[in-house]
Amino acid sequence: xxxxxxxxxxxxxxxxxxxxxxxxxxxxxxAYFALVAIVxxxxxxxxxxxxxxxxxxxxxxxxxxxILAIGMLLVILNGGIDLSVGSTLGLSGVIAxxxxxxxxxxxxxxxxxxxxxxxxxxxxxxGAAIGLVNGVLVARFKVPAFVATLGVMYMVRGVAxxxxxxxxxxNLGGQPALGNTGFDWLGFNRIAGxxxxxxxxxxxxxxxxxxxxxxxxxxxxxxxGGNERAAELSGVPVKAVQVxxxxxxxxxxAVAGLILSSQLTSAGPTAGTTYELTAIAAVVIGGAxxxxxxxxxxxxxxxxxxxxxxxxxxxxIGISSYWQTVFTGAVIVLAVLLNAVQYRGxxxxxxxxxxxxxxxxxxx
Amino acid sequence: xxxxxxxxxxxxxxxxxxxKSYGNIDALKGVNFDIRAGRVTTLxxxxxxxxxxxxxxxxxxxxxxxxxxxxxxxxxVFSSSSDARDRGISIIHQELSLAPNLxxxxxxxxxxxxxxxxxxxxxxxxxxxxxxxxxxxEHIDPMTPVEELRLGQQxxxxxxxxxxxDSRILIMDEPTSALSASEVEVLFKVxxxxxxxxxxxxxxxxxxxxxxxxxxxxxxxxxxxxxxKADRADIDLDWIxxxxxxxxYDLGAPPTGYPFGAVALSVRGVSVADKAGHGAxxxxxxxxxxxxxxxxxxxxxxxxGRTELLECVFGKGSKVSGEVWLEGREISRLGIAExxxxxxxxVPEDRQRDGLVQTMSVGENLSLASIxxxxxxxxxxxxAERRVVDDSIRAVTVKTSGPAAAIxxxxxxxxxxxxxxxxxxxxxxxxxxxxxxxxxxxxxKAEVFRILAERARAGLAVVFSTSEVSECLSIAHxxxxxxxxxxxxxxxxxxxxxxxxxxxGEAVAx
Numbered sequence: 001x002x003x004x005x006x007x008x009x010x011x012x013x014x015x016x017x018x019x020x021x022x023x024x025x026x027x028x029x030x031a032y033f034a035l036v037a038i039v040x041x042x043x044x045x046x047x048x049x050x051x052x053x054x055x056x057x058x059x060x061x062x063x064x065x066x067i068l069a070i071g072m073l074l075v076i077l078n079g080g081i082d083l084s085v086g087s088t089l090g091l092s093g094v095i096a097x098x099x100x101x102x103x104x105x106x107x108x109x110x111x112x113x114x115x116x117x118x119x120x121x122x123x124x125x126x127g128a129a130i131g132l133v134n135g136v137l138v139a140r141f142k143v144p145a146f147v148a149t150l151g152v153m154y155m156v157r158g159v160a161x162x163x164x165x166x167x168x169x170x171n172l173g174g175q176p177a178l179g180n181t182g183f184d185w186l187g188f189n190r191i192a193g194x195x196x197x198x199x200x201x202x203x204x205x206x207x208x209x210x211x212x213x214x215x216x217x218x219x220x221x222x223x224x225g226g227n228e229r230a231a232e233l234s235g236v237p238v239k240a241v242q243v244x245x246x247x248x249x250x251x252x253x254a255v256a257g258l259i260l261s262s263q264l265t266s267a268g269p270t271a272g273t274t275y276e277l278t279a280i281a282a283v284v285i286g287g288a289x290x291x292x293x294x295x296x297x298x299x300x301x302x303x304x305x306x307x308x309x310x311x312x313x314x315x316x317i318g319i320s321s322y323w324q325t326v327f328t329g330a331v332i333v334l335a336v337l338l339n340a341v342q343y344r345g346x347x348x349x350x351x352x353x354x355x356x357x358x359x360x361x362x363x364x
Numbered sequence: 365x366x367x368x369x370x371x372x373x374x375x376x377x378x379x380x381x382x383x384k385s386y387g388n389i390d391a392l393k394g395v396n397f398d399i400r401a402g403r404v405t406t407l408x409x410x411x412x413x414x415x416x417x418x419x420x421x422x423x424x425x426x427x428x429x430x431x432x433x434x435x436x437x438x439x440x441v442f443s444s445s446s447d448a449r450d451r452g453i454s455i456i457h458q459e460l461s462l463a464p465n466l467x468x469x470x471x472x473x474x475x476x477x478x479x480x481x482x483x484x485x486x487x488x489x490x491x492x493x494x495x496x497x498x499x500x501x502e503h504i505d506p507m508t509p510v511e512e513l514r515l516g517q518q519x520x521x522x523x524x525x526x527x528x529x530d531s532r533i534l535i536m537d538e539p540t541s542a543l544s545a546s547e548v549e550v551l552f553k554v555x556x557x558x559x560x561x562x563x564x565x566x567x568x569x570x571x572x573x574x575x576x577x578x579x580x581x582x583x584x585x586x587x588x589x590x591x592x593k594a595d596r597a598d599i600d601l602d603w604i605x606x607x608x609x610x611x612x613y614d615l616g617a618p619p620t621g622y623p624f625g626a627v628a629l630s631v632r633g634v635s636v637a638d639k640a641g642h643g644a645x646x647x648x649x650x651x652x653x654x655x656x657x658x659x660x661x662x663x664x665x666x667x668x669g670r671t672e673l674l675e676c677v678f679g680k681g682s683k684v685s686g687e688v689w690l691e692g693r694e695i696s697r698l699g700i701a702e703x704x705x706x707x708x709x710x711v712p713e714d715r716q717r718d719g720l721v722q723t724m725s726v727g728e729n730l731s732l733a734s735i736x737x738x739x740x741x742x743x744x745x746x747x748a749e750r751r752v753v754d755d756s757i758r759a760v761t762v763k764t765s766g767p768a769a770a771i772x773x774x775x776x777x778x779x780x781x782x783x784x785x786x787x788x789x790x791x792x793x794x795x796x797x798x799x800x801x802x803x804x805x806x807x808x809k810a811e812v813f814r815i816l817a818e819r820a821r822a823g824l825a826v827v828f829s830t831s832e833v834s835e836c837l838s839i840a841h842x843x844x845x846x847x848x849x850x851x852x853x854x855x856x857x858x859x860x861x862x863x864x865x866x867x868x869g870e871a872v873a874x
Contacts, residue, residue, distance in 0.1 A: 214743040216735045223732055226723035233680065233710060233718055234733040234786065235701035293723035 030338055031286055031302035034331070038306065042313035049316055056195060060263070062308035063197035064256050066301055068275055069282035070201075070208045071252030073300045074245040076283050077212075077225045079292025080138060080145035082246060085253035085279060087156035088130050089272030092123045092257025094160045097169025097267030100183060113178040116185070123254045130156055131250025135243030149246075153276070160269035168268035172261060187262030197259045201301075204252065209297040221245065226293030281328070282307055285335040289343060306331065376401045376564050377422065377453070377533055382431035384417050391417045393588045394431065398581075399533060404555060404565040406575050408604050409585035410805035415568050416458065418585070419535050422566070423455040424448030452532035456525075456539050458568075460518055464511035469493040471510050472525045496524040499557075501550045514667055515542040523551065527558075534558065535566040540574060541802070544665035544831075545868070552578050570805070571832065572604055584608055605806065615810055615838035618659060618857045619817045625656030626691075628825035629677070629708070629794040634686030636672045636849075645684070646672040648849035654794065654825045659816065661840035662829040663864055669849040670829040671713050674796045678710040679703050691793055704733060707793035711783050711800055713829075719783035720771050727753040727767025729782050734789040752789060760785035760815055777808025784812065788819065795819070797828040801835060813839050833861045 026033060043050035068085050075082040099119045102111040114122070130152065137148035174180035189196050212218035223231040224238040232238045253272075261267040286303030288295025307328060314324045379397040383390065392414045399405055399422075409415045420426045422433065424442030432439050435451060442448040445455070462471050469486070472493050477484045493506035502520050510518055519542045526534060540548045555565055555578055569575040576582075582599055584592045584607040592607040629652075636647035647669040654660050664670045675681045677688050679700045687696045690706050698706065712718035720729055730753045731738070738748035753767045760781040764774060771779065780800065787795060797816070801809045817839045820826050830836060836843045836859070845853040845867040853867035 210743070216739055216744065219728070219732070219735055219744065222724060222728070223721045226721035227717075229718045230712075230721050231732070232700060233678070233712055235704040235790075236732070237699075237701060289723075293721065 028287075028342065031299055031306055031335075034285075034306050035302055035309065038309050038313060042309070042317065045317045046313075049313060054316075056193070056198070058309055058312045059305075060195040060197045061312060062304050063195070063201040064260055065275065065278050065282055065308060066201040066304040067204055067252050067256045067259070068279035069286075069300045069304045070204055070297060071249035072276070072279040073283045073286070073288060073295055073297065074208070074212075074221065075145070075249045076280070076288050076290060077221050077292060077295050078242055078245045079225045079228070080242070080245070081149065081280065081290070082131075082134060082249045083146065083149040083276050084130060084134060084153040084156055085249060085256075086272040086275040086277075087153045087160065088127050088250055088253035089257040089260065089275055090269055091130075091156050091160040091163075092127055092254035093261035093267035093271050094163055094169065094269050095126055096120075096123050096183070096258055096261055097172055098163060100172050100174055100180060101169065102178075113174075113180045115180050116174065116182045119180075119183070120258055123258055124251050127250035127252070127254025127257075128247045129250070130253075131247035132243065134250070135246035138246065139239045139242040157269070157273075164269045166269060168266050169261075170266045172265055172267060184262055184265060186259050187265070197263070200255065200259065204255070205297050205301055212297060217241070217244070222293055278307060281332045281335075284332060284339065287335075287339060287342070289339065294343070303335070371401065373403060374401045375399065376436055378434040379418065379422060379428075380432045380434065382418065382421055382428045382433070384414075384421060384426070385429045390588050392421075392428070395585070395588075395590050397422075397583060397590070399564045399566055400581065401532075401564045402559045402562045403580040404559060404567050404578050405581045405583060406567045406569070406579040407583050407585060408572070408575070408608055410608055410807060413585040413608070414588040415585055416537060417588075419455060419537055419566065419568065422448075423453055423535055425455075449529060449531070453535070454526050454529045454531040454533075455535040456522055456537060458538040458541070460515075460522055462510045462518055462521060465509060467507045467509055468497070468504055468513075468521055468524075469506040471521055472496065472506075472528050474525075476529075492528065493524070496528055499527070500524060500554060502547075516544055516547055516667065519543055520547065523554075527554070531563070533564045533566070535568075537568045538570065539567075540569060540571060544667065545865070546665075548574060572601055573834065576601060576604070608806065615835065616813045616817055618839055618841045619821045622657060622821060624658050625823060627653045627689075628656045628691055629654040629827070630687075630689040631673075631677055632687045632689065634673065634676060634688065635684040636669070636676045636681060637684050645669075645849050647676060649686070650846075650849070650851055652827075652844060652851065654827055656793065656823050656825050657820050658842065659820045659826040659828070659840050660842045660844060661836045662827065662844045662846055663831070663833065663836045663868060664829065664846035665831060665868055667848075668846040668868070670846055671798050672849075673846070674710060674798050674827070674829060675712075677796065678708060704790050704792075705736075707791070709733075709787035709790055709792035709795040711780075711787055711795070711797040713798035713802060715780055715783050715802075719786075720779060722771055724771060725767060726757075726762065726764050726769045726771055726774065726782060729771050730756045730762075730767070730786050730789060733786050734791075737789075756785035756789045759788060761811065775808075777804040777811075780804050780808065780812065781815075784815070792824065794825040794827070797826070799830060800828055801830065801832065809835075833864050836864055837861065 048054055068089065071085060072082055096119050099114050099122065102113045104111045134149050134152055137143045138145045172183045174183055186196050191199050212221065220231065220236045220241045223234070223236055224241050228238050257272065260271055282303035283295065283300050284290065284303065285306050286295065286299030288299065310331065311324045311328060314327060375398045377399040379395055381394045381396060382392060383394045384392040395418060397418065407415050407418070421428050424445045424447050434440065440451070463474065466474070469490050473489050478488050479485065480488065490506045497504050497506065500520055500523065502517060504513065504517060510521060513521065519539065523539055540551060543551065559565060567575060567578060579596050582594055582596065582604060583590060584604060586608060631650060631652040634647055634650050635645050638644040638646045650673055662670050672681060676683050679698060687694055689695065690708055693706065695703055695706055695708070721732065731749050734752060735744070738745050738752055740748065750767070757764065757767070762778050762781045762785060764778065771782065774782065784797070784800065800812055816826050816828070841857050843855045843859050843864060844851055845864055847868055855863060
């Protein structure tokens with residue numbers, strides 16, 4: 001047959017035409033509109049909400065979850081999930097705290113005080129190592145991602161508790177004499193008035209966005225998340241991609257751990273508990289599909305901002321934190337519902353212009 | 365047989381001027397269709413002709429936009445498919461709808477479990493399931509999980525489920541797509557039993573010759589309208605094809621007038637263990653040489669080891685022994701990506717499962733296997749990718765609104781062309797296609813073969829597998845017949861259908 005095969009679906013989209021456009025714009029830009037609505041509502045309710053300083057404060061809260069969520073997005077794009085990021089965040093802070101206290105070299109009686117940059121590098125390496133364990137469990141040993149990262153979540157949290165005996169490192173300042181000062185830079189400094197945490201998030205987001213949209217790795221990730229078998233038969237190194245995303249997620253978690261402990265000027269072993277769930281929520285609100293293959297950095301950041309600005313707004317207008325929990329949950333449920341609507345709509349009605357051929361034939 | 369049973373040949377179900385529109389698109393344009401008791405009415409038509417739409421209307425899955433359905437002369441409106449089933453109409457859908465984790469017994473009785481004094485009467489269910497298996501001449505234990513069965517057997521289970529309902533009208537939409545010739549024969553015997561009992565059968569198949577064998581009445585649809593109907597006695601294959609396509613068709617002839625090059629692919633003594641792990645060999649010591657420019661067809665029934673052989677050559681699945689050489693270089697130890705880089709390509713059998721990434725666009729699917737060709741530095745170059753994609757779309761004539769279109773918006777034939785275009789985009793020296801014609805219509809099939817013949821003329825070595833004899837007799841220079849994991853015969857292009865069938869193992873079994 002030489003006839004074109006333009007599906008019924010596409011032509012139908014053309015037929016329904018403009019009447020649906022508003023709906024579609026609202027649907028596809030829902031995270032954006034939700035954010036605008038949140039800002040508008042809270043600005044109306046509180047005179048303090050709409051100000052540069054408040055926005056920067058809220059944004060640095062968001063930055064923590066934003067960084068975790070970008071790492072989580074990579075894993076979710078691959079069709080997996082990483083429940084261990086909250087624990088990794090905690091352990092990263094604890095390790096940083098321990099290193100800042102100095103590392104005794106047993107029999108020599110020497111105590112080494114690594115400089116802050118070395119501490120940061122070591123913590124990121126730790127995050128990558130935890131990610132490697134997750135990745136190998138999932139890719140090599142075929143353990144379901146949920147279970148593998150759940151187990152690692154417990155183990156990492158346990159290690160953090162063991163290392164500190166449940167206590168918190170409070171002295172992260174370092175001493176000029178030892179050359180290890182500057183840990184507070186991450187949490188308190190600003191570049192052009194913008195807190196470092198936000199800068200780090202933006203940098204990670206830009207890198208993540210470029211990696212996803214402009215590099216072979218990004219294409220491999222979308223492909224192996226969409227259909228692993230097809231990707232493998234097209235020459236995509238699916239195993240390597242799978243291990244890499246868990247490692248990247250681990251590094252993101254470690255970075256977030258450094259920022260958090262710097263902001264708090266203390267490192268506790270229980271820091272970051274349940275943060276993995278907030279990160280997952282941000283990714284989902286951002287429109288990613290938990291089945292893999294669909295999602296963007298922009299959407300994920302919007303998701304993180306929706307959650308952050310909503311809960312901070314509720315605090316500012318003085319609503320109890322119990323209600324915050326309820327609201328956040330409702331937003332997540334709504335987001336998942338809308339995701340379902342969008343992807344169902346896309347399956348039936350691909351969002352493309354009508355085909356060039358005039359005589360579309362429906363698929364029987 | 366009760367007195368209420370209709371006389372064979374009586375019309376039991378009629379579609380009167382049935383039309384179905386989606387938006388302003390007419391899937392069916394007023395079709396009149398009769399189903400007769402004790403007869404097999406076969407519905408012919410290309411993909412998109414409206415066959416499945418009509419069957420879904422007759423089985424209550426969807427409702428017509430206009431027109432009426434009459435059941436034994438009474439107008440009826442089916443509220444759902446279970447409503448239609450209660451009135452004695454059941455359907456075997458094209459896609460398998462089994463729960464792979466459940467046993468054969470549980471699948472057959474899913475949703476209509478037989479009640480007993482203590483919950484479900486499993487013993488009775490198992491007895492009936494075993495009886496159905498015996499009727500279908502399959503040696504399958506009713507307690508076997510469906511996921512352990514091969515595709516053809518799963519289709520048998522689907523058929524068994526429809527038979528277990530004891531319906532008066534049975535619609536079969538492509539029931540044989542995964543069945544071997546002997547299984548098809550058994551199915552036909554069952555169909556004849558059913559028609560002898562007065563059951564009306566509606567049969568849809570892409571295998572035209574096979575369908576002709578069982579047909580009593582033929583109806584042809586084209587573009588949502590009925591173009592012809594006739595008694596079996598008055599028609600032949602040409603008549604069907606003429607009415608389906610509106611013109612003659614030709615799967616082509618082996619390209620000639622050029623010398624073959626050196627041996628491009630050399631498979632030496634390859635063995636692959638059976639996935640089910642009965643210690644048996646899915647591929648047993650197979651050797652095969654293919655020269656540049658040569659087209660080799662591997663014919664075999666389901667389970668003959670074609671897929672396992674091709675996947676193993678491509679580096680997927682575990683090889684037990686043997687070597688694979690590509691253009692004089694051993695590639696047995698290389699990964700898939702390295703084999704692709706070396707010039708080998710595989711178009712897998714199941715394009716939905718192994719060929720396409722459904723979440724990606726047409727363009728991204730087309731460029732997936734040749735990403736390295738448009739990387740500049742660390743980044744992908746969009747213009748370079750666009751060129752790769754446009755070239756592929758042109759090379760395999762994909763009908764699409766553009767590279768950004770969703771892959772699901774394409775017809776089966778065009779999706780297949782995307783998979784082929786993706787692999788041709790890697791500039792292979794050898795391309796292997798596992799059942800490239802599966803689930804695509806005659807027009808698309810002819811076009812795929814034309815593209816392959818063209819590439820062979822330009823020096824590409826082509827290996828394709830098939831379970832349709834007519835395809836062996838098209839563009840292949842050489843036909844290799846596989847049976848039970850071994851190569852049982854090799855023929856030139858002047859082979860006859862009978863020779864191929866005889867070598868495929870059917871004769872051995874008989």
